[in-house]
Amino acid sequence: MKIKEEIKDGIKVIRLSGKVISGPDLMDLKTVFQASINDAMGNVLLDLGHVSWMDSSGLGVLVSGHTSLARNGGRMAILNATKKIHELFIITKLITIFETFTDEGEAISSLKE
Amino acid sequence: MLKGIVLRVPSEDSVVETVQTFVEKIGLAAGVSEEDATSLSIAVMEVVKNGMEHGNGGDPKKHVTIYIDVYPGRIQFQVDDCGTWQPKADLGHEPGEGEELISSRGRGVLIARNLARWLDYGLNPEGKTRATLIWPLI
Numbered sequence: 001m002k003i004k005e006e007i008k009d010g011i012k013v014i015r016l017s018g019k020v021i022s023g024p025d026l027m028d029l030k031t032v033f034q035a036s037i038n039d040a041m042g043n044v045l046l047d048l049g050h051v052s053w054m055d056s057s058g059l060g061v062l063v064s065g066h067t068s069l070a071r072n073g074g075r076m077a078i079l080n081a082t083k084k085i086h087e088l089f090i091i092t093k094l095i096t097i098f099e100t101f102t103d104e105g106e107a108i109s110s111l112k113e
Numbered sequence: 114m115l116k117g118i119v120l121r122v123p124s125e126d127s128v129v130e131t132v133q134t135f136v137e138k139i140g141l142a143a144g145v146s147e148e149d150a151t152s153l154s155i156a157v158m159e160v161v162k163n164g165m166e167h168g169n170g171g172d173p174k175k176h177v178t179i180y181i182d183v184y185p186g187r188i189q190f191q192v193d194d195c196g197t198w199q200p201k202a203d204l205g206h207e208p209g210e211g212e213e214l215i216s217s218r219g220r221g222v223l224i225a226r227n228l229a230r231w232l233d234y235g236l237n238p239e240g241k242t243r244a245t246l247i248w249p250l251i
Contacts, residue, residue, distance in 0.1 A: 053151050
């Protein structure tokens with residue numbers, strides 16, 4: 001898994017690529033979420049457009065990030081979940097708690113509200 | 114025909130991706146499409162991770178053993194751990210039912226069961242937990 005971060009219109013955008021699965025890489029993602037909270041970057045856009053697969057551990061880190069941000073008054077939105085990742089969100093019912101977008105501009109506008 | 118393949122791994126997170134890649138290659142060799150081979154490997158990996166965690170308590174000295182056999186029309190994976198746990202009995206309900214939605218854990222069996230066409234838990238001849246996952250070759 002690769003992680004890239006950027007700030008766009010005041011919103012932290014985290015772009016993931018590769019496999020988001022069990023292993024040491026997931027600790028890096030946890031750290032990125034925690035840094036967003038520490039830096040008071042309340043709202044985060046998570047771009048999954050180049051994620052080939054995600055397992056239950058990866059989903060767990062996303063849920064944990066979503067919950068931690070919410071506890072600190074922030075929001076996490078998901079951009080460009082592929083069909084397979086979207087299916088995972090449906091299987092696990094996480095589709096009901098994640099905000100999902102396919103347009104980056106629209107996602108950022110929503111997070112700025 | 115691929116038969117009698119046995120993979121024995123310690124209960125360590127660091128081996129999980131290797132197992133996933135190995136299973137993906139077995140799937141491709143057996144005729145599973147590239148897209149489905151990843152789904153297959155993720156399903157098996159979820160079962161293996163559960164064995165490591167729930168059956169072996171994450172103890173690296175305890176192993177998970179994966180028996181792989183390709184039959185006409187299907188691949189069979191039997192995943193044995195060192196425990197006696199059963200998902201439904203341990204949880205008190207089927208995985209995915211009755212859990213808190215925002216829990217960061219507890220989705221492995223649910224994902225594996227949805228990705229694979231068949232996943233069942235029982236005991237092996239030694240009385241230890243055995244998960245059997247069947248993937249049809251269409």
